[in-house]
Amino acid sequence: MPVTFFLILSALLFSIGIYGVLAREHAVLVLLSIELMLNAVNINLIAFSALFQEAGVSGQVFALFVIAVAAAEVGVGLAIVILIFRNRQSVNVDEMSLMKW
Amino acid sequence: MNNALLAQASEEILTPGTVGGLMWLVPLLPFVAFFVILFFGKRMPGKGHWVGIGAVGLGLLLSLVGFFELAGGRGAVERSWTWFELGGTEGTTLELGMTFDFLTAVMFVIVTAISLLVQIYSTGYMHDDSRYSWFYAVLSLFTSSMLFLVLSNNLLQMFVGWEGVGVCSYFLIGHYWEEKENSSAAMKAFITTRIGDVGFLFGIFALFTLGHTFNIAELNHLAEEGEIAGTGLTVAALLLFLGAVGKSAQFPLHVWLPDAMAGPTPVSALIHAATMVVAGIYLVGRMFVVFEHSGAAMNVIAIVASITMLIAALLALVQDDIKKVLAYSTISQLGYMMAALGVGAYTAAIFHMFTHAFFKALLFLGAGSLIHAVHSNNMSDMGGLRKYMPHTFRTFIIGSLALAGIFPFAGFFSKDEIVGEALRAANEGTRATAWIVFITAIVVAFLTALYMTRVVVKTFWGDYRGHGHPHESPGSMVTPLWVLAVGSLTVGFLGFPVIGPFKSWITVPGHEQPGFSSFYNLILPVASVGIAAAGVALGWQLFARNRWRTDIVKSPFGWSYSFVQNKYYMDDFYLGGIVRPIQYRLSKGAYWIDQHVIDGIVNGSARGSLAASRGAYGIDQHVVDFAVNGAAGITGWSGGLLRYVQTGHVQRYAAVLFAAIALFVGLLAFT
Numbered sequence: 001m002p003v004t005f006f007l008i009l010s011a012l013l014f015s016i017g018i019y020g021v022l023a024r025e026h027a028v029l030v031l032l033s034i035e036l037m038l039n040a041v042n043i044n045l046i047a048f049s050a051l052f053q054e055a056g057v058s059g060q061v062f063a064l065f066v067i068a069v070a071a072a073e074v075g076v077g078l079a080i081v082i083l084i085f086r087n088r089q090s091v092n093v094d095e096m097s098l099m100k101w
Numbered sequence: 102m103n104n105a106l107l108a109q110a111s112e113e114i115l116t117p118g119t120v121g122g123l124m125w126l127v128p129l130l131p132f133v134a135f136f137v138i139l140f141f142g143k144r145m146p147g148k149g150h151w152v153g154i155g156a157v158g159l160g161l162l163l164s165l166v167g168f169f170e171l172a173g174g175r176g177a178v179e180r181s182w183t184w185f186e187l188g189g190t191e192g193t194t195l196e197l198g199m200t201f202d203f204l205t206a207v208m209f210v211i212v213t214a215i216s217l218l219v220q221i222y223s224t225g226y227m228h229d230d231s232r233y234s235w236f237y238a239v240l241s242l243f244t245s246s247m248l249f250l251v252l253s254n255n256l257l258q259m260f261v262g263w264e265g266v267g268v269c270s271y272f273l274i275g276h277y278w279e280e281k282e283n284s285s286a287a288m289k290a291f292i293t294t295r296i297g298d299v300g301f302l303f304g305i306f307a308l309f310t311l312g313h314t315f316n317i318a319e320l321n322h323l324a325e326e327g328e329i330a331g332t333g334l335t336v337a338a339l340l341l342f343l344g345a346v347g348k349s350a351q352f353p354l355h356v357w358l359p360d361a362m363a364g365p366t367p368v369s370a371l372i373h374a375a376t377m378v379v380a381g382i383y384l385v386g387r388m389f390v391v392f393e394h395s396g397a398a399m400n401v402i403a404i405v406a407s408i409t410m411l412i413a414a415l416l417a418l419v420q421d422d423i424k425k426v427l428a429y430s431t432i433s434q435l436g437y438m439m440a441a442l443g444v445g446a447y448t449a450a451i452f453h454m455f456t457h458a459f460f461k462a463l464l465f466l467g468a469g470s471l472i473h474a475v476h477s478n479n480m481s482d483m484g485g486l487r488k489y490m491p492h493t494f495r496t497f498i499i500g501s502l503a504l505a506g507i508f509p510f511a512g513f514f515s516k517d518e519i520v521g522e523a524l525r526a527a528n529e530g531t532r533a534t535a536w537i538v539f540i541t542a543i544v545v546a547f548l549t550a551l552y553m554t555r556v557v558v559k560t561f562w563g564d565y566r567g568h569g570h571p572h573e574s575p576g577s578m579v580t581p582l583w584v585l586a587v588g589s590l591t592v593g594f595l596g597f598p599v600i601g602p603f604k605s606w607i608t609v610p611g612h613e614q615p616g617f618s619s620f621y622n623l624i625l626p627v628a629s630v631g632i633a634a635a636g637v638a639l640g641w642q643l644f645a646r647n648r649w650r651t652d653i654v655k656s657p658f659g660w661s662y663s664f665v666q667n668k669y670y671m672d673d674f675y676l677g678g679i680v681r682p683i684q685y686r687l688s689k690g691a692y693w694i695d696q697h698v699i700d701g702i703v704n705g706s707a708r709g710s711l712a713a714s715r716g717a718y719g720i721d722q723h724v725v726d727f728a729v730n731g732a733a734g735i736t737g738w739s740g741g742l743l744r745y746v747q748t749g750h751v752q753r754y755a756a757v758l759f760a761a762i763a764l765f766v767g768l769l770a771f772t
Contacts, residue, residue: 018759021752021755022752022755022756022759023752030752093750093751093752094750094752096749096750096751097748097749097750098749
C-alpha cells in the first residue's frame with residue numbers, strides 16, 4: 001500500500017480538525033478537534049516510520065510522546081472547561097472573549 | 102643621586118623596636134587631644150586640661166627617650182610615605198615624611214617640655230577663664246603644629262605646620278577678643294607673619310623649580326654639590342628668609358610680636374620660648390646648607406639680624422609694660438640667633454635657641470605670676486614685690502641673670518658662643534659681615550644686662566605702687582617656675598666649651614664643622630661677663646640709686662628718647678604709609694571696581710542667564726513638550742488601531758495562526 005494513502009487520510013483528518021477548532025462553538029468539541037489534528041500527525045509519523053525502516057523506531061516513539069502530551073493537554077483543557085462552565089454556566093467559545101483589553 | 106640618598110636613609114633606619122621611628126606619635130598625641138578637649142572638654146574633670154597635659158607629657162617622655170637613643174649613638178631616622186603622585190612616572194612624588202635627628206630631638210624636648218610646664222602653669226593662671234577648655238584645646242593644637250613642623254622632612258609639610266602655628270597663635274593672641282585692641286593685635290600678628298609666609302611659599306616654589314624636590318635633605322645635598330647655585334639659590338634663600346623674618350619677628354616685620362602680648366601670659370611664654378618664633382630660626386637652621394652656599398643671603402641675614410637685635414634691645418629699655426620688655430628682649434635674642442646663623446655659627450645659634458627657651462619661658466611665666474598678683478602689666482604699678490613673692494622673685498632673678506649672660510647661667514654659654522664665633526669669623530675673614538655682628542652682639546649684651554636690671558629693680562625693689570595686697574601665686578604656677586629656673590641654671594653646661602656634648606649633637610648637615618669654639622679667645626668670656634656686669638652695675642646706679650638721671654625727655658637727647666619710645670615710628674609708618682593708603686585709596690578703587698566692573702559682570706550674567714532661561718523655557722514648552730506629547734500621541738493612536746485586532750476570541754487567533762502557516766507553507770511550496 002503506497003504511503004500516499006496514509007498521507008491523504010492524515011490530511012483529511014487534519015482538515016476536519018482545523019474546521020472543528022475554528023468553526024465549532026462548543027469548547028469540548030474544539031478540544032476533540034485538536035485531538036483529531038494530533039492523531040493526524042500520529043498517522044503521518046507511523047506511516048513514515050514504516051516506510052523508512054532502516055531509521056529504526058524513532059517515528060513510533062514520537063507518536064507515543066504525542067499521545068502522552070495529548071492526554072495531558074486534554075486533562076488540563078477539560079479542567080479549564082469545567083471551571084469556565086461553573087463560573088459562566090456556558091461553554092460557548094464565542095462568549096469567552098475575556099482575553100482582550 | 103636620589104638612590105644614593107635613599108640607600109643612605111635606609112641604612113639609617115633603626116632596627117625595629119626602637120622609639121625613633123615612633124616619633125610621629127609626639128605631634129599626633131596633642132592633635133588628638135585637641136579634638137578630645139574641643140568636643141568633650143567641658144564635661145571632663147578639670148575641664149579637659151588633664152587631656153592636654155597628659156598628651157604633651159607623654160610626648161615629652163617619648164621625646165626624651167628618642168633623644169637619649171640618639172645620644173646613645175643610634176642614627177637619625179628618616180622615613181617617608183608616598184602621599185600622592187603628580188604627573189605620572191616622569192612627575193613628582195609628594196611625600197609625607199619625618200626626620201628625627203638631633204636638631205629635631207632638641208626641638209622636641211624644648212617644645213614638649215615648655216608646653217607641659219605652660220599647661221600646668223595655666224591651670225592656676227587661667228583658672229577663672231570663661232573659655233578655659235577652648236584655651237587648652239588650642240594650646241594642644243599649637244604644640245602639635247609646631248611638633249609637626251619640626252618633624253617634617255620636606256618643605257611642603259613644614260609649611261602646613263608653619264601655617265598651623267600661625268593660625269593657633271592668632272586664636273591665642275586674640276583669646277580676650279571682647280576688647281577690640283586684642284583682636285586687632287591678633288589680626289596684626291596674623292597678617293604680618295602672613296607677609297613672610299608668602300615669601301616662604303615662593304621660596305619653596307623656587308627651590309622646587311631648581312631642585313625638583315621638596316625633600317629638605319635632598320635640597321641641602323643639591324646645594325652642597327653645587328647643583329643649585331648662583332642667583333637662583335640666592336633668590337630662593339632670601340625668599341625663605343623672608344618667611345623666617347615674619348615668623349621670628351626680625352626687622353622690619355618685628356612689629357607684631359610686642360602686640361602679641363595681648364594674649365594670656367602663658368601663651369606669650371609658649372610663643373616666645375618654644376612654639377612660634379623659633380620656627381623661623383629652625384627653618385634657617387634646617388635649610389642651613391642652602392643658605393650657607395649663598396654669600397649674599399648670609400650677609401643679608403647677618404645685617405638684618407644685627408639691626409633687629411640692636412633696635413629691639415633699645416626698645417626694651419623704654420617700655421613700661423613688663424611683657425613688652427620681654428617681647429622686645431625676645432626679638433633681640435632672636436636677632437642673636439639669626440646673626441649667629443648669618444656668620445655660619447650654626448651650632449651656637451641652635452644652642453642659644455635651646456637655652457633661651459628655658460630662661461625666656463621662665464621670665465614670661467614669672468611676669469605672668471607678677472601680673473596675676475598685681476592685676477596690671479605695668480611696672481609702674483609694681484615695685485617692692487620681693488617681699489611679697491619670694492619664689493617669683495628668686496626664679497625671676499635666675500632668669501634675668503641667664504638672659505644677661507652672667508656665668509654660670511645658661512645664657513652665658515650660648516651667648517658667648519655666638520660672640521666668639523662672630524669674632525672668629527671676623528678674624529678669619531670668612532664672612533664679610535662678621536665684624537658688624539660681633540660689635541652689635543657686644544653692644545646688645547650690654548644693653549640686655551641694662552634693661553633686665555631695670556625690670557628687676559622696677560618690679561622687686563622700692564615700694565609697692567599698685568593697688569591691693571599682692572600675694573604669691575599658687576603652687577601650680579610656682580612649680581613650673583622652679584623647674585625652669587633649674588633648667589636655666591644647668592642646661593648651659595651641656596654646651597660647656599671643649600667638654601660639653603652639645604657640639605657633637607648639633608652639626609651642620611652634610612659636612613663636619615668645628616661645633617664649639619669657645620675659648621677660641623680666652624679673654625672673650627671674661628670680657629663678655631665684664632660687659633654684662635657693667636650693664637647690671639649701670640642699671641643699678643640708674644634705676645635703683647637714681648643716679649645721673651635727668652628728665653631725659655627734656656634733655657637734648659629728648660628727640661632720640663621719643664624716637665625710641667615711638668618704636669622708631671615704624672608702626673606709624675606701616676599704618677600711615679601702607680595700611681591707610683591701602684585702606685582708603687586702594688579700597689576706594691576696589692570699591693569702584695566692585696561696583697562697576699564686578700557688579701556689571703554679576704548683573705550682566707544674571708540678565709544673561711534670565712534671558713537664556715526664558716529661551717530655554719520656550720524650547721521646553723514648545724519643542725520638547727511637542728516631541729514628548731507627539732510620541733505619546735502616536736503610540737496611543739497606533740495602539741487604538743491595533744486594539745481592534747485583539748478581539749479576545751480564541752478561534753479568530755487560531756484562524757490567523759493557521760492562515761499564516763498556510764501562507765508560509767504555500768510560499769515554501771511554490772518558490
